[in-house]
Amino acid sequence: MKLSADLQALSERLGHRFDRPELLVRAVTHSSRAGANREDNQRLEFLGDRVLGLVMAEALLASDTGATEGQLAPRFNALVRKEACADVAREIDLGAALKLGRSEMLSGGRRKQALLGDAMEAVIAAVYLDAGFDAAKTLVLRLWGQRIGSVEDDARDAKTALQEWAQARTMPPPSYVELSRDGPDHAPVFVIEVRLADGQSAKAKAGSKRLAEQAAAKTLLATVEKSGS
Incomplete structure (x- = not known):
């Protein structure tokens, strides 16, 4: 399967070449565009959320070996919440590659925080299924970047x-x-x-x-x- 130009560009921004490009197609397909021959990204979103959580839990434990659970929990929540995922999605222009139904597209779906956050989690899952946990971990740590180091400030509401x-x-x-x-x-x-x-x-x-x-x-x-x- 050959990726379309917009998905090929997204793959390059992600820094991951898919052996199974259909995974990326599914990751960016909203339920409004799904059909008999096209799966949406909801199941991938579910998996990606868990992969992201494990990566962030490991990263936080490694970055502060003396932190208590009470200190780690708000930092973790700040890194994995939907808003953070949507912000990362905007940085890589994930919205430009979303596959949306007409009504969702006309209502500004490419800019919606929930859609962007869900798709970002689905993309993480796609990389995980395509190349394993280490590849997904590398992707997440690179995309989240400085957020991890500054999360203590972000975690304070x-x-x-x-x-x-x-x-x-x-x-x-x-x-x-x-x-x-x-x-x-x-x-x-x-x-x-x-x-x-x-x-x-x-x-x-x-x-x-x-x-x-x-x-x-x-x-x-x-x-x-x-x-x-």
Whole structure:
């Protein structure tokens, strides 16, 4: 089986040459495009989630041999959650290769976080089935890259911490406002501002609303904690 041009390009971005290219085809096929002769990626997504989890568990144990389970769990969750998978998918432009039904395509399916996250997990499974665990592990560690080293910061939920700070001072919860969205569909950049009822605010930009909100909350939290207000 010969891959189409878009899937061949994706294979090159992944850095993996498939001996069984039909696995990659299945990994990028959404249920809206599946049919009698075309399987969707749901079963691969299920498997990929488990492969990703094992890779990340091993990586976290190796990177911090003294960490407790209580310290490791939030770091693990930050690395394997759907948002993280979708962010990685955007970085390799996985959306451009998705096989979607017409309605899903017209509704912006190539940009949807859930679809991108599911497809990323399915791609991991495809590599695993094609070449084994070591190949899938190499892929995951390369694509997740610096996220693993900086996960301790990411694992702290700044939005929750800022909301708790506000509630402790009888303020309403912080509000988040999208100021702008720029860039192409497969690699958007969001600018978000978080505001407190007392007028304090902070801005941040990132490749997803969630990351921008977290970054803005982290900046404002650091400011209010430093001021001791």
